[in-house]
Amino acid sequence: MSAAVGGAEFHGFGGAAQLPRSRMLGSIRAVSTPLKKDAKEVKRSKVEIIKEKSNFLRYPLNEELVSEAPNVNETAVQLIKFHGSYQQSDREVRGQKNYSFMLRTKNPSGKVPNQTYLAMDTLADEFGIGTLRLTTRQTFQLHGVLKKNLKHVISTVIKNMGSTLGACGDLNRNVLAPAAPYVRKDILFAQETAENIAALLAPQSGAYYDLWVDGEKIMSAEEPPEVTKARNDNSHGTNFPDSPEPIYGTQYLPRKFKIAVTVAGDNSVDILTNDIGVVVVSDSAGEPVGFNLYVGGGMGRTHRIETTFPRLADPLGYVPKEDILYAIKAIVVTQRENGRRDDRRYSRMKYLLDSWGIDKFRAEVEKYYGKKFEDFHPLPEWQFNSYLGWQEQGDGKLFYGVHVDNGRLGGQAKKTLREIIEKYSLDVSITPNQNLILCGVDQAWREPITAALAQAGLLEPKDVDLLNITSMACPALPLCPLAQTEAERGILPILKRIRAVFDKVGIKDEESVVVRITGCPNGCARPYMAEVGFVGDGPNSYQIWLGGTPNQTTLAETFMNKVKLQDIEKVLEPLFSYWNSTRQEGESFGSFTNRMGFEQLKEVVNKWEGSASAA
Incomplete structure (x- = not known):
């Protein structure tokens, strides 16, 4: 696609040769402005x-949904993503494909009303595979829905205060924020900001409601006026006038787009892995006054294509709180106009940042923003917060963070959680680490809730191995079409093997490393931020990535390729033994691997002949 700049056709990143910077300062036209008849057609992907x-x-999609076939065609497969669904089939069933659909909800800041949770729980039993999956972006995934039941399931979600709109597809996905229901100015402001950003960037055409509830107007909270004002503002050429999609136009974004909001010091959201990271800045009295912005993070890559890579976000600048929606919109429009649309492997905004550099990117965003970004405000060091266990909300009530291995709720644990949530009329919140928070608990309910959870096998955090507390895995096999090997089904045995290695080399029970596993290189469980990341690269085979840190501020690097599942101890035992005997006081495994360097660590692995004394 192209935008007219200074009377010429400027082809964005990845298109034809770019104009000199001196000629890129004129008025900017939106991406679906018709090309001149004699303009050279820009290559675009089929999507x-x-x-x-x-x-x-x-x-x-509207025609495919009413056909007798159990699946939809490839064109509709691409479109249904925007409605919050992926077409899948069980890869372990031979013969004719048994199609089903995965649904993903949209829950800004992870908030789930009581009514929505109970509806999702029921839908999982009646139309899914009997489980609910909590995701790394604070949403639900519901697997195994048949096409004939799709409309009923999605309409039920909508009518119970939920949504799947924009949970997938080439637009803004779920907006993360700290999940803890603390009654604290900065936390509440971060959550409110996440909800406003989600509303600003939600599709507006009405297609979602036309398809799933026959255009019915479902009662919902009225949109804040500042969101409507920011969306409709076209002072700096951001919008498509008179379009049903004023921000997205007919093309939407080049690729998925991810945003997280947090408060100073709280990195529960993996802030640097997002296209935009938004950090609340407060004054000395604790009053939120503005935001620091990061841009250009992202995890996905492709094996054996070194020009694809994970990337940490760059600092962009500071904006006062009243300007945040306009700044977010300007960044999104910069990606809309300049992100690659010819090759989807390079369509994420991180590649635009990598190509342009932060200074050029900032200057381009400022055209759409209409202002200069201020300098970053100082921030404290980041920390990972799990929000597990019993904690005070600050309003006289408690919340309880439930550890859920891999985010998979099923069996007695799922049944017991429903009983608790229904009995006490609790709202819940989903964390970016695939756990569940029970919100607004009266003090008198603490003891019976604790007892019920324990009876269902949902242990208190103090009774859960620290390796499990910080680990994550994507669903992978058998339903994900991209998975090359196991992740969710394989992580618990792997964690037990790592703990056994710890015991063997003398590492104490209260020590841990951050382990994340994905079945493919797309990085949904953010393995490239882990101290030990396992990335599927073949059947029962993984790349091993090392060098992330416990507070998720350092990008890991590939340490070894094609490590067979049965051989992981051959790599990890010498590394953990070396760490245990050589580390500095308080030095994490990730920091240790970065200090020692991979050349030295590979030599340790290659020369390993057996465990050092654990004495």
Whole structure:
């Protein structure tokens, strides 16, 4: 796609040769402005054509949904993502594909009303596989829904205060924020900001409601006026006038877009892995006054293509709190206009940042923002917060963070949680570490809730191995079509093996490392931020990544490729033994590996002949 700049056609990153910077300062036209007849056609991926011809995400999905087939065609597969669903099949069932659909909800800051939770729990039993999956972006995933039941399931979600709109697809995904229900100015402001950003960037065409609830107007909270004002403002050429999608147009974004909001010091959201990281800045009295912004983070990559890579976000600048929606919109529009649309492997905003550099990117965003960004405000060191166990909310009530291995709720644990949530009319919140928070608990309910959870096998955090507390895994096999090996089903045995290695080399029970596992290189469980990341690169085979840190501020690097599942101790035992005997006081494993360097560590692995004394 192209935008007219200074009377010429400027082809964004990845298109034709770019104009000199001196000629890129004129007025900017939006991406779906018709090209001149003699303009050279810019190469676009097939998904771009599908979006353009879809009548704002309707066609041919509307026809495919009413066909007798158990699946939808490839064009509709691309469109249904925007509605919050992926078509899948069980890869372990041979013969004809048994199609089903995975649904993902949209829950800004992870908030889930009581009514929505109970509806999701029921839908999982009646139309899914009997489990609910808590995700790394604070949402639910519901697996195994048949096409014939899709409309009923999605309409039920909508009618119970939920949504799946924009949970997948080439637009802004779920906006993260600290999940803890603390009654604290900065936390509440971060959560409110996440909800406003989600509303600002939600699709507006109405196709979602046309398809799933026959255009019915469902009662919902009225949109804050500042959101409507920011969306409609076209002072700096950001919008498509008279379009059903004033920000997205017919093309939407080049690729998925991820945003997280947090408060100073709280890195429960993996802030640097997002396209935009938003950090609340407060004054000395604790009053929120503005935001620091990071841009250009992202995890996904492709094996054996070194030009694809994970990337940490760069500091962009500071904005006062009243300008945040306009700044976010300006960043999104910069990506909309300049992100690559010819090759989806390079369409994330991180590649635009890598190509342009932060200074050029900032200057381009400032055109759409209409102001200069201020300098970053100082921030304290980041820390990872799990929010598990019993804690005071600050309003006389408690919350309880429930550790859920891999975020998978099923069996007695799922049944007991429903009983508790229903009996006490509790709202819940999903954390970015795949756990669940019970909110607004009266002091008198603490003892019976603790007892019920323990009976269901949901242990208090003090009784859970620290390796499990900080670990994450994506669902992977058998339903994810991209998975090359196990992740969710394999992580618990791997964690037990790591703990056994710890015992063997003399590392104490109260010590841990951050372990994350994905079945493919897309990085949904953010393995490239882990101290030990396992990334599937073949059947029962993993890349091992080392060098992330416990507070998720350092990017790991590939240490070894094609490590077979049965051989992981051959790599990890010498490394953990070396760490235990050589580390500095309080030095994490990730910091240790970065200090020693991979050349030295590989030599240790290659020369290993057996465990050192654990004495």
